[in-house]
Amino acid sequence: MWREIEPDARHEIEVDGYRIVAYSFGSGDETVFCLNGGPGLPCDYLREAHSCLIDKGYRVVAFDQLGTGASDRPSNKALWTIGRYVQETEAVRTALGLGKVHMLGHSWGGWLAIDYALTYPENLKTLILEDTVADMPHLISELERLRAALGPESVAMMQKHEARGTYDHPEYLAAVTILNYRHVCRLPEWPAPVRRSLDDWNMGPYQTMQGSNEFLYIGNLKDWNRISDLPGLSMPVLITTGEHDELTPACSVRMKLALPHAELKVFANASHMPFYESPHDYYPALLDFLSRHRAS
Structure with a gap:
């Protein structure tokens, strides 16, 4: 089960002239390399949810992506692209000498993990895609379905503010808050690592790549789609995925059908963070998969 653990090592890595900070837990021969969501979030929430894998003999590595956490925070919007983040991820793996890894990507980190896997498949033992998608246009249609559950008046209100760009209007924010508690984390009190990451969110990368909130995709990733490439992995x-996930089970099924060697776990009563919402179901499923693909 998750708990907050101090890292065994904190690494500073220079990537294209910027400082990237990474965290390492444990000393096992098998490494779980975590790519967190956002974009723009520090890795705290995902790091703290998976550092406990050291109890089963794994090494766990996570890092604050450029623009987040303890890493450098430049303001150049041209840096916020998935291709640059793929190269940053490879630079971290190489600098730390991780070898072949179990790559675990959550949410935006899953999109990053997919593009990494397509670029550097030889560096992965397994790929773990958590609460993520491979087809952004399909996701956008699914989000419209989730928004529709608020009712036609609320949908019309949200569309009005989106047309005007008034994303900070109280009634618009209220609708987003309801959607967050339905589809991002269904716990009445969000865990401290989640709050810590959210409180330190850099909206520069997020707004450039995604949009103003979790239910509006208008950034440079809005047309991203790798479904046709997945059969090559x-x-x-x-x-x-969670039963109520914002990145819906339908999106997960779409990935599974495209991948030649994939299995899918849907966690009941959870949304976008099953490792916090349904830990008694999540950790056995993850550990079973990892144990079946450990080096003999």
């Missing part, structure tokens, strides 16, 4: 893949 030969490594074992675990896909996980």
